[in-house]
Amino acid sequence: MKTQSKEIDKQIDHLKIVLKENGIKLTHQRVEVFREIAQTKDHPDAEKVFQRLRKKLPMISLDTVYRTLWLLKDLGLIGTIGFSRESTRFDGNLDRHHHFVCAKCGMTRDFYSDKLNNLILPESVAEFGTVQTANIEVKGICKECESKLN
Template identity: 50%
Template sequence: MEKDGSKDSMDAFARECRDRGLKVTYQRMEIFRVAVSTDEHPDAVTVHKRVKKRIPTISLDTVYRNLKLLAAHGLLAVVGTSGEHLRFDANRGPHHHFTCVRCGMIRDFTSEVLAALPLPREAQDLGVPLSQHLEVKGICVACEKKEQRKKEAPRHKRDA
């Protein structure tokens, strides 16, 4: 499925909803369109803010319930939390995550090396694996720059 909220990807989404017995409502379509148009792995609050531009009356609760429902049907993935908020991922292709421990940024990456990695026996012993993904935790480029600037700031003052 395309990852851009285009007509094709929305048609595919509508089809998959019907296959799963989910009603294809305007609200549900718009919620998914927002989720699929970004690789930020947004939480419900962020999705709500964006959906409100097109449906001003929609409540955060409606957005949250729809996201959870789509996740329960495998149309979205839940990828960890930022504070108390669940984060949602509309990218259903195989991919991995880089999570920034400072700002909570979650970004996708793919890797041929990881794709070629055999599944560990220890995981197979625990059940039937359906997918595997790696989460790299770290400090994103933007946060790293900010910290560098903070470190350099006092020295600059002394120079001046």
């Protein structure tokens, strides 16, 4: 389930340009944090990214991972899902998409739908504020959890 490496190289070239444009130093750690998000489909949180990178980069700290993820997010290079800053999960897919979330294990996958992109929201939503985007989150039980139930 990994994104093709050629595609990742292209994304990393883009990362380099954006960092340069914003006067931010390109460090090996920043590239590796970005690569981790770009190549995975499972929308990891900062802790999970840290655990994975530690094998490759023993010097990296959770704090660095955390700050780098939010830097990438602020630069528009990655997306986020989740409500609070603590439980935020990071998303390498910047195309408009929606999520299937397993209620048991939290597995999260992307899906696409033009119909859902053009969803008409009730006017009452405007009472809370200005809508920026609307993403559908479908909750269910993933195939793996389902097979364990049987």
